[in-house]
Amino acid sequence: MRVRQNFFAIALLAFLLTASSAHAEAADLTPAGPGRFALGGELGYFSQDRGQDALHVFAPRLAAHYAVDARWSIAFDFGVVMLAQSVETGTGDDFAFGLGNPTGLLLYRGELGALRYRVGLGGAAPVARIDRDGSGRLRRTAYNGAQALSGLWDVWLFAPARGAVLGFGKLEGDLHPEAQFELEVAPALMIPAYEAFGSDSLETFLPAALTLSTAKGPVRFGLRFQAVLMPASEPDALQLALEPQLKVDLGSAFVEARYTANLDEPLGGERGPRIWGLHLAAGGAL
Amino acid sequence: MKRFATIAWFALLASALTACGRRAELEACNIADASCQEDVYYAVVRLRGDGWDPFDGLPPIRTITLEQYRDELLGGRPRTPPDPDDGGEEEPEPVDPWGVALQWLGLITTETSSEQASVDNRVSNVAAYYSSREQRVTVIDRGQERNDLADTTLLVHELVHAFQDNEVRAAPVDRTTDGGFAGRAWIEGEAVLYENLARAELDQVAPEHLDWEGYYERWIENLRRNLPQEKSPYYAASWFVYPLGADRLMSRWLEGGNAAVRALGTDIPRSAVGYMAAHADVPIDDAPALRCRVEPPAEGFARVGYDRFGAMQLYAFVAGSAVAEADAWRAALAWRDDLLWVYFDEDAEQVAVSWRIRLASEDAADTVVEAARGLPMLRAERDGRDAVIVGSEADLEDWPGAAECD
Numbered sequence: 001m002r003v004r005q006n007f008f009a010i011a012l013l014a015f016l017l018t019a020s021s022a023h024a025e026a027a028d029l030t031p032a033g034p035g036r037f038a039l040g041g042e043l044g045y046f047s048q049d050r051g052q053d054a055l056h057v058f059a060p061r062l063a064a065h066y067a068v069d070a071r072w073s074i075a076f077d078f079g080v081v082m083l084a085q086s087v088e089t090g091t092g093d094d095f096a097f098g099l100g101n102p103t104g105l106l107l108y109r110g111e112l113g114a115l116r117y118r119v120g121l122g123g124a125a126p127v128a129r130i131d132r133d134g135s136g137r138l139r140r141t142a143y144n145g146a147q148a149l150s151g152l153w154d155v156w157l158f159a160p161a162r163g164a165v166l167g168f169g170k171l172e173g174d175l176h177p178e179a180q181f182e183l184e185v186a187p188a189l190m191i192p193a194y195e196a197f198g199s200d201s202l203e204t205f206l207p208a209a210l211t212l213s214t215a216k217g218p219v220r221f222g223l224r225f226q227a228v229l230m231p232a233s234e235p236d237a238l239q240l241a242l243e244p245q246l247k248v249d250l251g252s253a254f255v256e257a258r259y260t261a262n263l264d265e266p267l268g269g270e271r272g273p274r275i276w277g278l279h280l281a282a283g284g285a286l
Numbered sequence: 287m288k289r290f291a292t293i294a295w296f297a298l299l300a301s302a303l304t305a306c307g308r309r310a311e312l313e314a315c316n317i318a319d320a321s322c323q324e325d326v327y328y329a330v331v332r333l334r335g336d337g338w339d340p341f342d343g344l345p346p347i348r349t350i351t352l353e354q355y356r357d358e359l360l361g362g363r364p365r366t367p368p369d370p371d372d373g374g375e376e377e378p379e380p381v382d383p384w385g386v387a388l389q390w391l392g393l394i395t396t397e398t399s400s401e402q403a404s405v406d407n408r409v410s411n412v413a414a415y416y417s418s419r420e421q422r423v424t425v426i427d428r429g430q431e432r433n434d435l436a437d438t439t440l441l442v443h444e445l446v447h448a449f450q451d452n453e454v455r456a457a458p459v460d461r462t463t464d465g466g467f468a469g470r471a472w473i474e475g476e477a478v479l480y481e482n483l484a485r486a487e488l489d490q491v492a493p494e495h496l497d498w499e500g501y502y503e504r505w506i507e508n509l510r511r512n513l514p515q516e517k518s519p520y521y522a523a524s525w526f527v528y529p530l531g532a533d534r535l536m537s538r539w540l541e542g543g544n545a546a547v548r549a550l551g552t553d554i555p556r557s558a559v560g561y562m563a564a565h566a567d568v569p570i571d572d573a574p575a576l577r578c579r580v581e582p583p584a585e586g587f588a589r590v591g592y593d594r595f596g597a598m599q600l601y602a603f604v605a606g607s608a609v610a611e612a613d614a615w616r617a618a619l620a621w622r623d624d625l626l627w628v629y630f631d632e633d634a635e636q637v638a639v640s641w642r643i644r645l646a647s648e649d650a651a652d653t654v655v656e657a658a659r660g661l662p663m664l665r666a667e668r669d670g671r672d673a674v675i676v677g678s679e680a681d682l683e684d685w686p687g688a689a690e691c692d
Contacts, residue, residue: 048335050335050543050544051543052539052540052541052542052543052544052545052546053335053542053543053544053545053546054545055335055545085545085548085549086545087541087542087543087545087546088542089541089542090538090541090542090546091538091541091542091546091549092538092541092542092543092545092546092547092548092549092550093545093549094545094548094549130452130453132452132453132454134454134551134552134553134554135551135552136452136453136454136551137336137450137453137454137548137551138548138549138551140336140339140452140453141335141336141337141548143339144336144337144338144339145337147337147340148337148338152340155340159340159341162341190341196341199421200341203341205340230340233340233343234343234344234345235320235323235324235327235328235343235344265328266328266331266338266340266343267337267338270310271310271324271325271328271329271331271332272328272331272332272338273331273332273335273336273337273338275337275338
């Protein structure tokens with residue numbers, strides 16, 4: 001139980017530190033203008049209580065976005081994962097910490113008639129690793145949880161022993177003065193590193209998402225339908241997720257809450273591990 | 287209103303998608319079917335409770351016949367040795383000093399090489415296996431009528447190994463025989479644990495209500511009863527990794543679920559005696575580790591083997607002798623350390639072996655000495671609480687072996 005209390009304290013501290021500046025999707029932050037920064041932070045959370053034992057996964061992330069000029073900008077995203085497990089009786093309380101993979105994107109923004117778009121290219125450095133000398137299963141559980149929090153949308157952020165080459169595309173437009181749509185794709189080529197290099201093959205992830213949102217004053221409610229195609233993955237090559245979002249604009253800053261519901265296997269459904277993700281984020285332009 | 291209708295439509299679609307799922311509970315099925323393999327895979331994901339790794343999905347699963355399995359183990363060599371009466375000069379087999387040492391210790395039969403004994407042992411006992419190198423599960427078709435219940439749990443067992451492949455090293459303790467046993471007991475123990483939890487689910491029984499202590503006790507008793515009759519006790523002893531490992535892991539799972547099992551990874555017994563003592567619920571007192579100065583038996587000899595056999599091989603050695611099986615088990619529980627040296631003179635094709643075992647009591651050391659004296663190639667003495675065993679040809683009977691130890 002003490003592990004659990006300590007863990008909540010650490011997680012709260014981590015959130016306060018990142019939330020003071022923060023949202024996680026690096027590409028979503030918008031600097032106020034050329035030569036300006038935007039910063040954001042997010043805390044992702046998942047827990048599972050199975051009676052004999054309980055699991056808590058926290059994944060705080062920090063994102064930064066710098067506008068080089070009116071068109072070009074650089075985005076950076078980095079996270080860590082913390083897992084705490086506790087048992088009802090006996091021994092088994094434990095804690096795991098893992099670094100995520102630092103991710104960078106070069107972005108270009110433009111307009112297509114009434115539509116706005118962003119495209120980008122970048123990569124993730126393979127920093128996340130699993131220690132295989134005893135705590136391997138615990139560390140892997142932590143990374144599995146962190147990847148699943150967002151329905152595998154940005155799997156490269158927490159993929160152990162893997163780097164990535166990333167693409168990004170986003171098209172947004174107004175359906176109505178108070179309604180907006182966003183269409184996003186973020187293809188990733190995952191490249192094995194360390195012990196996976198030579199034994200595992202390259203894998204492609206093709207995430208795509210449609211978000212419909214409506215705003216009333218500073219409050220925006222959205223629903224995101226997300227599909228991540230993993231052609232090489234067995235037994236299921238597609239992960240679907242639905243994500244209600246609530247965002248409040250506070251001048252040039254915002255706070256946001258999102259809930260990721262993984263709809264089917266491999267992460268949800270009847271047979272999957274039924275992992276969901278709760279995200280609290282904040283950020284703004286400096 | 288229109289935009290709210292759109293959102294509601296998506297919500298409806300989402301709920302429809304979640305509703306058209308498959309059954310969560312595992313059912314016995316034909317493991318040759320892809321849908322069955324998927325069900326078993328997701329059952330393992332759920333039972334282990336570690337989430338899903340997108341880079342480590344369902345591995346390929348193949349089925350081979352028993353003959354194909356034997357051929358693969360032999361790696362292209364003939365299934366039976368060539369008959370010298372068939373004509374042609376038989377190429378003399380090179381001396382395998384390790385095999386000779388095991389034969390002198392009575393741990394493998396004198397008619398077979400250590401490699402042949404290993405192949406025979408696996409062909410007789412292995413029903414399926416996971417290959418880390420090929421990242422593939424192989425099921426061995428033994429020709430009987432299909433048993434979906436047994437096959438389904440067998441596949442659970444092998445898929446657990448596929449999951450472990452990305453979590454633990456092949457030799458999680460050390461590279462000695464004893465460390466290998468301890469590492470395998472953890473790996474196999476975990477596979478048996480989830481295999482048994484899957485079996486409980488198939489039987490629709492809550493695992494907490496079953497007598498696991500009695501189940502593993504009977505399994506161990508059965509192995510113990512059979513071991514004195516085994517041709518190759520060295521390999522037969524390795525089958526204890528299953529019930530001894532699973533006994534320890536199941537007791538932890540019953541207390542603290544998967545969290546307790548995950549945490550055990552950093553706190554596993556480092557030697558076979560740790561598992562044996564945990565099963566017998568007896569404490570192990572500390573004893574100083576062996577440090578010896580061993581000289582080669584004669585000029586021309588080089589050391590070709592150095593190992594720690596551990597309590598389980600000590601048990602196999604004593605139980606394979608004239609000593610009563612129960613005394614062998616007791617002596618093995620008194621194991622505290624051992625070291626074994628194998629020397630070989632390549633030109634003279636001569637082998638010499640020395641094995642020193644440190645025990646918790648002089649009585650246990652006497653039991654080991656008594657077992658060794660029953661074997662024709664061995665000499666044995668007790669030195670305090672150590673048993674000192676030496677094996678060599680008659681012309682090297684003055685070689686003291688591991689006589690000088692702290």
